[in-house]
Amino acid sequence: MLSENKLKMSSSPHIREKITSGNIMLMVVIALLPASGFGIYNFGLPALIMLISTTLSAVLTEYIYEKLMHKKITINDFSAVVTGLLIGLNMPPTAPWWMGALGSVFGILVVKQLFGGLGQNFMNPALAARCFLLISFTGQMTSFVYDGMTGPTPLAMLKNGEVVDSMKMLIGTIPGTIGETSVVAIIIGAVFLILMGVIDLRIPGTYIATFIIFIGIFGHFQNPDVGFFDPQYITAHLCGGGLMLGAWFMATDYVTSPITKKGQLVYGVLLGILTGLFRLFGGSAEGVSYAIIIGNLFVPLIERVTLPKPFGKGGEK
Amino acid sequence: MALLTFKGGVHPDDSKRFSKDKAIVEVKPEGDLIYPVSQHIGAPAIPIVEVGDHVLKGQKIAEAGGFVSAPVYASVSGLVKAVEPHFTPAGAKVNSIVVENDGKYEEVVYPKVKPLEEMTKEEILNIIGEAGIVGMGGAGFPAKVKLSPKEPEKIEYVIANCAECEPYITADYRCMLENPEELVGGMLAVLKLFDNAKGIFGVEDNKPDCIAKLKELTKDNPRMEVLALKTKYPQGGERQLIYAATGRAIHSSMLPADAGCVVDNVETLITINRAVTEGKPSMERIVTVSGDAVCEPGNFRVPFGISHRELIKAAGGFKCEPEKIISGGPMMGFSMFTLDAPVTKTSSSVLGFTKDEVARFEPTACINCGRCVDACPSRLIPSRLADYAEHHNEEAFVKQEGLECMECGSCSFVCPAKRPLKQAIGSMRKTALANRRKK
Numbered sequence: 001m002l003s004e005n006k007l008k009m010s011s012s013p014h015i016r017e018k019i020t021s022g023n024i025m026l027m028v029v030i031a032l033l034p035a036s037g038f039g040i041y042n043f044g045l046p047a048l049i050m051l052i053s054t055t056l057s058a059v060l061t062e063y064i065y066e067k068l069m070h071k072k073i074t075i076n077d078f079s080a081v082v083t084g085l086l087i088g089l090n091m092p093p094t095a096p097w098w099m100g101a102l103g104s105v106f107g108i109l110v111v112k113q114l115f116g117g118l119g120q121n122f123m124n125p126a127l128a129a130r131c132f133l134l135i136s137f138t139g140q141m142t143s144f145v146y147d148g149m150t151g152p153t154p155l156a157m158l159k160n161g162e163v164v165d166s167m168k169m170l171i172g173t174i175p176g177t178i179g180e181t182s183v184v185a186i187i188i189g190a191v192f193l194i195l196m197g198v199i200d201l202r203i204p205g206t207y208i209a210t211f212i213i214f215i216g217i218f219g220h221f222q223n224p225d226v227g228f229f230d231p232q233y234i235t236a237h238l239c240g241g242g243l244m245l246g247a248w249f250m251a252t253d254y255v256t257s258p259i260t261k262k263g264q265l266v267y268g269v270l271l272g273i274l275t276g277l278f279r280l281f282g283g284s285a286e287g288v289s290y291a292i293i294i295g296n297l298f299v300p301l302i303e304r305v306t307l308p309k310p311f312g313k314g315g316e317k
Numbered sequence: 318m319a320l321l322t323f324k325g326g327v328h329p330d331d332s333k334r335f336s337k338d339k340a341i342v343e344v345k346p347e348g349d350l351i352y353p354v355s356q357h358i359g360a361p362a363i364p365i366v367e368v369g370d371h372v373l374k375g376q377k378i379a380e381a382g383g384f385v386s387a388p389v390y391a392s393v394s395g396l397v398k399a400v401e402p403h404f405t406p407a408g409a410k411v412n413s414i415v416v417e418n419d420g421k422y423e424e425v426v427y428p429k430v431k432p433l434e435e436m437t438k439e440e441i442l443n444i445i446g447e448a449g450i451v452g453m454g455g456a457g458f459p460a461k462v463k464l465s466p467k468e469p470e471k472i473e474y475v476i477a478n479c480a481e482c483e484p485y486i487t488a489d490y491r492c493m494l495e496n497p498e499e500l501v502g503g504m505l506a507v508l509k510l511f512d513n514a515k516g517i518f519g520v521e522d523n524k525p526d527c528i529a530k531l532k533e534l535t536k537d538n539p540r541m542e543v544l545a546l547k548t549k550y551p552q553g554g555e556r557q558l559i560y561a562a563t564g565r566a567i568h569s570s571m572l573p574a575d576a577g578c579v580v581d582n583v584e585t586l587i588t589i590n591r592a593v594t595e596g597k598p599s600m601e602r603i604v605t606v607s608g609d610a611v612c613e614p615g616n617f618r619v620p621f622g623i624s625h626r627e628l629i630k631a632a633g634g635f636k637c638e639p640e641k642i643i644s645g646g647p648m649m650g651f652s653m654f655t656l657d658a659p660v661t662k663t664s665s666s667v668l669g670f671t672k673d674e675v676a677r678f679e680p681t682a683c684i685n686c687g688r689c690v691d692a693c694p695s696r697l698i699p700s701r702l703a704d705y706a707e708h709h710n711e712e713a714f715v716k717q718e719g720l721e722c723m724e725c726g727s728c729s730f731v732c733p734a735k736r737p738l739k740q741a742i743g744s745m746r747k748t749a750l751a752n753r754r755k756k
């Protein structure tokens with residue numbers, strides 16, 4: 001006997017694609033595993049402790065805040081895990097674990113939750129946390145120890161006009177933050193995300209291409225020994241610092257990047273120019289973090305000027 | 318050659334395998350038949366029978382209530398039992414004529430019709446209007462009005478919408494397979510109205526057998542062409558179909574005629590064919606019954622007015638209690654709360670699902686992933702429009718072209734946060750359109 005009063009009513013469509021926000025975030029976590037694994041291999045136990053500390057404190061901060069505020073607990077959507085893990089990957093392995101934890105608390109509490117939680121933050125929480133730590137603990141955040149020696153990162157050497165080993169930079173056996181050193185590991189994760197349809201090439205592609213053009217031209221002005229579009233110089237810049245991690249994993253953050261297709265291209269170009277400017281003419285060798293969070297601030301403006309035209313009204317066919 | 322298609326859209330599992338190989342079965346109703354006077358867009362029809370009257374199958378029981386309207390015919394013989402409001406499949410309560418079926422199916426003598434070659438355009442249009450034919454794909458726009466554009470000589474394409482892009486539904490597919498001659502006959506009649514037009518059959522490429530059949534049937538007619546379209550939802554949307562077939566893009570306030578096109582669905586053309594060749598009015602249709610809760614999914618030829626309860630019975634009933642019943646396809650159909658609602662001119666299918674996929678997920682916060690933007694065939698930003706709708710920001714909604722939405726539901730389908738985007742946009746659209754009319 002059919003009990004019609006139990007029938008469910010809702011507006012169409014009545015079918016849904018299987019993917020959920022949680023699945024997407026989980027795929028990002030999986031994509032970060034090669035970089036995390038390499039970081040632990042490269043820097044040893046302190047790296048592992050740092051990653052656990054930042055991830056755990058990010059999740060805990062979200063849980064406690066939502067509990068206290070009587071909000072729905074959303075830690076099972078994996079977004080806090082992604083933020084926490086990214087903060088860890090952006091820490092120097094020599095920094096104390098509590099510093100990473102503090103970054104996670106700042107990122108989740110101040111940047112994400114106080115602005116309304118998932119989807120509402122106007123700035124990438126992981127990068128905002130990194131910049132917060134960079135300003136608060138400049139010394140510890142910018143000192144890199146490798147093989148027991150404190151030394152400059154290849155990017156800093158590059159800025160001083162020194163020669164760097166691009167092969168080592170590609171594989172990642174160089175000083176740097178936990179997750180940024182291995183280009184290979186990052187690319188493996190990025191390819192996975194592209195294949196799974198989580199990210200596309202619009203933002204990272206235009207970002208990296210613009211950056212190549214920028215340093216190809218202006219590298220010469222910063223260091224007259226470098227020619228125009230010097231392949232070795234460009235390779236070193238691409239493999240050094242946080243560019244790869246930033247372009248594939250942080251510039252592509254859905255929440256803080258434009259939703260319009262054209263806007264994503266504009267955003268990528270903007271990030272490429274800003275990163276080039278900071279790296280070549282800024283005070284520090286690194287520039288990706290600041291480029292992306294400044295880029296984040298331009299997102300509403302970019303979206304406003306790149307609204308698509310509807311179908312039949314001159315819009316893309 | 319690349320397949321003809323449009324940009325955007327989604328790829329739901331087409332789920333046609335459950336019923337596509339089931340030949341059309343005729344269902345004779347037993348219970349009362351309910352004929353809502355409003356089964357179309359436009360003015361409701363006006364009942365011309367009274368309680369106690371005896372009516373025959375094929376007898377007109379309500380006449381058109383205006384230019385944009387359509388008459389209604391009895392599909393069985395019997396006694397007019399009541400004229401009272403009843404629920405339609407879409408959930409509206411509409412004045413309806415209830416006929417008690419006497420089981421004899423006594424038919425009226427249909428008017429003699431001239432051979433098509435001897436008919437004038439006006440005669441064809443009048444037959445179509447008088448037969449109560451409306452767009453049977455779901456919109457229910459009176460066919461006569463659609464076929465009477467201001468400048469008929471400017472129509473260059475008559476497009477038969479053979480896409481059937483909604484999952485599960487196989488009614489048009491079976492029609493094309495079993496009665497392709499009738500479909501081509503309908504096209505012939507419509508082409509007679511437009512001297513400069515070419516007839517195009519736009520079929521999704523998941524129906525290669527239909528494409529082959531139609532190609533074979535039309536190979537000697539230089540005015541007809543069969544086009545294979547990429548299988549993608551909503552390929553059967555009017556604007557998407559016109560674009561795929563002709564490369565012309567129209568927006569919401571344009572008519573297909575503005576792009577030199579007239580679009581008619583498969584069953585509409587078949588019904589037109591019957592009206593012009595046999596003099597028969599619109600009184601039956603093919604309905605797919607499917608879904609995992611249904612015992613024997615299939616395709617059924619049913620008279621308008623039959624209750625969904627009887628239709629489900631014809632498909633062997635439910636094998637277990639359904640959680641959701643849908644009239645129409647899963648992408649744009651209506652969830653039903655009563656099986657007593659009758660099959661109308663626009664009912665293409667009824668689906669019974671044991672599990673409701675919508676209820677299974679709780680909507681969560683938008684993560685701005687942009688999947689809805691990729692899916693939107695109208696090039697809108699559904700997540701933003703839904704935000705404006707939720708905040709009752711009509712001005713921003715209209716400014717960002719929310720009225721261009723055709724409510725295909727692709728955005729809600731792909732949303733990983735399971736947000737009811739189409740629902741929010743759809744209700745704001747209604748408000749905004751109503752306010753625009755007031756001005």
